[in-house]
Amino acid sequence: MDNISKKERDKINRYLTLDVDELYAMIPPFLPEYKTTLFAPPGMILAGKKYYEEIYVSLRKVICEDFNWPEKRKNPKFNDNIELIATISDAITAYIGGMPSFIIATIIVKMKLDDLCK
Numbered sequence: 001m002d003n004i005s006k007k008e009r010d011k012i013n014r015y016l017t018l019d020v021d022e023l024y025a026m027i028p029p030f031l032p033e034y035k036t037t038l039f040a041p042p043g044m045i046l047a048g049k050k051y052y053e054e055i056y057v058s059l060r061k062v063i064c065e066d067f068n069w070p071e072k073r074k075n076p077k078f079n080d081n082i083e084l085i086a087t088i089s090d091a092i093t094a095y096i097g098g099m100p101s102f103i104i105a106t107i108i109v110k111m112k113l114d115d116l117c118k
């Protein structure tokens with residue numbers, strides 16, 4: 001993603017200030033099965049983590065094989081986490097349905113992208 005808008009940069013930057021549990025808690029409102037569910041914060045975290053774990057294998061394939069992260073990690077533009085998250089977001093969008101891809105991409109980066117492809 002070569003042309004990241006200021007709005008997208010700001011959004012990714014906000015996500016980077018959150019910890020992984022806070023990012024997990026942002027996921028359930030976007031899932032149809034939780035559309036009418038009210039959660040306490042721990043329930044939101046668990047539901048978000050469950051969703052992430054369900055798509056983990058697909059994410060791993062898309063990022064490590066299709067996108068070929070092990071080869072692309074050498075590109076110096078990916079030293080910028082905002083650029084990295086925007087690019088990963090583009091790579092995974094088709095695999096996560098209506099979920100905001102910046103949230104999932106930020107979780108992936110915070111959980112150590114290199115570890116995903118080991």
